[in-house]
Amino acid sequence: MAGAKTPLTFRIFKGDQLIREERLSLSVIKLGKVPSAHLKLDDETVSRMHAIIEVNGPGDVSIIDLGSTKGTFVNGQKVNKAKLQSGDTIVVGETRIELAIGASEEDEPTRVNTPAAPPGGDVVASTPRPNVPAYQAPPPPPMQSRPAPMAPAPQMSAPPPMAAPPAAYAAPMAPAPSAFSAQPGALRPPPGMAGGGAIGGPAIYGSAMAVPAGFQASMAEQVDEIGGTRAVEVAAMLGDSVVGVKHCIDPRGGKVTPVTYAFFAVGIAMMLASAFSFYVAVDNAAYNHGRYEYETQVLKKPGFAVRPRTMSMAYDWMMIGGLLLSITAFTAGLARMRREKQSPYVRIGTASNVEFPIEGAPSPDFAMVAPHGDDFAFNFGHGMEGEMIIGGQSTSLAELAAQGRTTISPIPAGAKIRVRAGKTTFLVSAVPQPRRQTAALFAALESRVLAYFAGSLAVHLGFWAILQQIPVEDSGANIDLASLEDTATRTNSASQDDPPPPEEEDKPDDGAEESGGTGTAMALDEGKMGKKESDRAEGQYKMKKEQEDPQLARQQAIEQARNAGILG
Incomplete structure (x- = not known):
């Protein structure tokens, strides 16, 4: 009830x-x-x-x-x-x-089924079929709308007062929703279901078997319509709420393949190559610095005369390319490792390493879904009850247990298995592999933060574009004079002292020279020429001034400066 x-x-x-x-x-x-x-x-x-x-x-x-x-x-x-x-x-x-x-x-099923059903199955069988809508599986109602007050609810049919209890392992089921529905051809339960159905026994699952419509829609959106590649989907439900979903995709998963380790090996090799190139660059920079200090401070050479030791561009490509390739290889390796380490098991129980911790499992670490070769197998044991539906035919797990079959391997493509362990109901089915969802790179950021960064970038790029349009003045051009002169010329331009010319020997004057000679020395002392009684301010001889303004010297200096060039 x-x-x-x-x-x-x-x-x-x-x-x-x-x-x-x-x-x-x-x-x-x-x-x-x-x-x-x-x-x-x-x-x-x-x-x-x-x-x-x-x-x-x-x-x-x-x-x-x-x-x-x-x-x-x-x-x-x-x-x-x-x-x-x-x-x-x-x-x-x-x-x-x-x-x-x-x-x-x-809720509605209680009010609809308040009148007690007649005892016995014959009375139910004699009821006209159109008056028993409980055995027609309607589409599930929308999750966000309240059902009509008097609409019939087939998932919660009340049991008759004299119904016989089910046998051990029997799991009489209420009519399933569209994804797990099995529409019987008659009003009586299918063979093998002890008293089964929603009429022959208590509906132990009740509304817990009704998968919400939103859950069905979300599962349908996340799978690809492809054939051949299958996965096992296990949905855990408490009441009418889905509390967990797990997909077992690769039966050979749970271990890392050699290809993944190869990605990590390539990443390590590229990282070592990048580190080696960086070490060579640092060592070359240290060598150039030491050479510059030695030649400028010890040898007293000018700084522009020191030529640094250069390296090949291959080291730059090795350092940058190796770093990028190593990051790419590590990222691919981690993605593959994460995918390959996904466990192919669905375990239930009270152990710490189970996927669904519940009480009432056959063992503390019971593998309900486990890999079996290239496929998956479904296992059940004591305390688990339910049914498997294939093509509209329902077979209870109790029948399989009576036949000694506690493992279904492989899980058929069209099979739907419903099993209850403790208070949890599990829906197991073979489905196409889920589509891989791409996560947005900036999904965690707010739109206002992204707008701020975008606006700041636009403003700074605008300023940069404006500065690029301003022409550079010729007077402010930076001219490196050291780059215009050959280094060999500068290194050989050290100052040298010219030797003094030899002194000429004084020869006696024999009168044979045709020149005028040195002449006779002045009789008066230096500074004694002229008359002492003269009132003139200047009494010394000097050159006569021909022009007061020295225009010729000025024009010659300007002409020399105009034609001298940069080097003078």
């Missing part, structure tokens, strides 16, 4: 604008922007799985943040887990949600 549920009404606002209003009656409500979320929010600032709301009753409603990026706020306070009351305001990202908690109400 179905229990009472507490309806929650959510009014979703974006700023001050009301976007929509939703009413949900679930025990666990997921908030996020993934398609499988019960309360899907179209907000980029909201995480994919932002938070969940647990509903245990009208007075016991809690919200739990799932490590979101922006956090969860209740009435202005950031919380990790908090109790909710009617009228509280929840803020996730840039979305504001107003909550209203209604009174408990019985």
Whole structure:
């Protein structure tokens, strides 16, 4: 019998604008922007799985943040887990949600099936088929709309008062949704199901078997329609909420292949080559520095006369290219290692290394899905009950256990396996390999931050473009005179002292020379020429001035400066 549920009404606002209003009656409500979320929010600032709301009753409603990026706020306070009351305001990202908690109400299957069913299976068989809509599997209702008050719900049919209990390992199932549906041709249970079906025994799965429509849609969007390459999908459900999904893709996974190690070897080799080139460059720079200090300080040569030792461009390419190739090789190797180390097992139990920790498993570390050659095998044991549906034919796991078959290998392509262990229901099926989703490089950054960086880049590039359009003045051109003269010429231009000319010997004058000779020395002393009684201010001989303004010397200096050039 179905229990009472507490309806929650959510009014979703974006700023001050009301976007929509939703009413949900679930025990666990997921908030996020993934398609499988019960309360899907179209907000980029909201995480994919932002938070969940647990509903245990009208007075016991809690919200739990799932490590979101922006956090969860209740009435202005950031919380990790908090109790909710009617009228509280929840803020996730840039979305504001107003909550209203209604009174408990019985769900539809309980009200529809309140009249007790007649005892015995014959009465059910005599009922006209059109009046029993419970055996027709309708499409699952939308997750965000409340069902009609009197609509029949085939997943929660009430058992008859005198129904016989199922045998050991028997797992009578309610009609499955579209992805796991099996429409029987008659009203009686299929062969092998002890009393089975929603009429012959208690519906132990109830609404837990109903896969949410959002979950089905998200799984359909993430697989490729390809043939030949299959994977095993295992979805774990608590109640009507999917709590975990795992895909087993490579049955030979779990270990790193030699090709991946080859990527790491190439990356290490390229890194060593880059480091060697960098060492050679540093050593060459140290050599040039020491040579410059020696020639300028010890040999007293000018700095421009020192020629540094150059290196080949191959070292530059080796250093930069080796670094880039090593980063590429390491990235590819890490990506392959991460993909190859994915475990091909789906283990349940109470051990620390299991994928789904639950109670009630056959062993603390039970491999429910394990690799078997080039395919996967499904294993079940004591305490696990369910069925396998192939082409509309249902076979209970109890029948397989009675035949001594506790392993299904390989899992058929069209098989749908539903199994319950403890309080957890697992949906196992063979599906195409999931499509690899590309993660946006700047997904974690806010749009305002990106806009700031883009604007700053545009402004700086604009200034750079303006400066490039300004012509350089000729007077301010930087001319390196040392680069215009040959080094050999400069090194050989050291100053040298010319030897003094030899002194001429004084020869006696024999009167044979034809020149006038040196003449007779003046009789008076130096400075005694002229008359002492003369009143003239100047009494010495000097050159007569022919022109007061020395124009000739000035013009000659200008002409020499004009024709001398840079070197003089």
